[in-house]
Amino acid sequence: MSRRLAFVPLKTLLGLSLILAAPAARAELKQGAEAPNFTLPATQNGKEMQYTLRDALAKGPVVLYFYPAAFTKGCTMEAHGFADAMPQFTALGASVIGVSMDKISKLDNFSVSQIKGQFPVASDSEGKVTRLYDAKMPMLDIAQRVTYVIAPEGQIIATISSESPGNHVEKALAALKTFKADTMKNRKK
Numbered sequence: 001m002s003r004r005l006a007f008v009p010l011k012t013l014l015g016l017s018l019i020l021a022a023p024a025a026r027a028e029l030k031q032g033a034e035a036p037n038f039t040l041p042a043t044q045n046g047k048e049m050q051y052t053l054r055d056a057l058a059k060g061p062v063v064l065y066f067y068p069a070a071f072t073k074g075c076t077m078e079a080h081g082f083a084d085a086m087p088q089f090t091a092l093g094a095s096v097i098g099v100s101m102d103k104i105s106k107l108d109n110f111s112v113s114q115i116k117g118q119f120p121v122a123s124d125s126e127g128k129v130t131r132l133y134d135a136k137m138p139m140l141d142i143a144q145r146v147t148y149v150i151a152p153e154g155q156i157i158a159t160i161s162s163e164s165p166g167n168h169v170e171k172a173l174a175a176l177k178t179f180k181a182d183t184m185k186n187r188k189k
Contacts, residue, residue: 028146028159031157033156035155036053037054040123042121043107043123044117057151059095061093062095063147063149063176064099065078065096065145065148066135066143067143067145068100068142070106075165082168097120098115099123101124101130107122145164145168147161157179
């Protein structure tokens with residue numbers, strides 16, 4: 001009997017450890033939520049600046065995307081996708097900002113070599129903004145892959161999340177097209 005009692009707690013502990021090791025459910029900000037304002041050090045084409053969301057929203061919608069780490073395969077592919085689509089984002093009156101927990105020095109190089117200066121990337125090395133947007137990977141100092149499309153008034157009009165970087169650009173463009181069509185419809189009323 002003592003063997004069985006010793007086995008049950010071990011089995012229970014194993015089960016609990018598997019549950020704790022499983023990735024946490026995503027808790028991104030939802031459509032309609034107010035996007036928290038922030039200011040972060042950023043770089044565009046290797047030129048460092050301060051990026052403030054409120055200032056960018058004054059010019060039009062913003063596509064804010066969080067990514068795990070510069071120069072990794074998926075993140076580089078995603079950055080190329082956003083850079084290649086910049087003419088489409090610009091035509092819709094939108095700007096793009098990428099945010100990671102990388103140091104600004106690493107992002108200086110990433111902005112030149114991978115993004116070709118098409119849009120800024122910001123450094124959230126302490127993860128404060130990443131946490132505000134519920135985009136921090138549990139127990140790791142990297143962001144989850146999540147994209148927010150934010151209306152000029154500051155409301156989130158779309159939240160796109162997946163581990164795959166391939167569909168974020170397409171879905172962000174679709175959300176902006178819908179937003180623009182709805183805005184035009186409302187103006188006609």
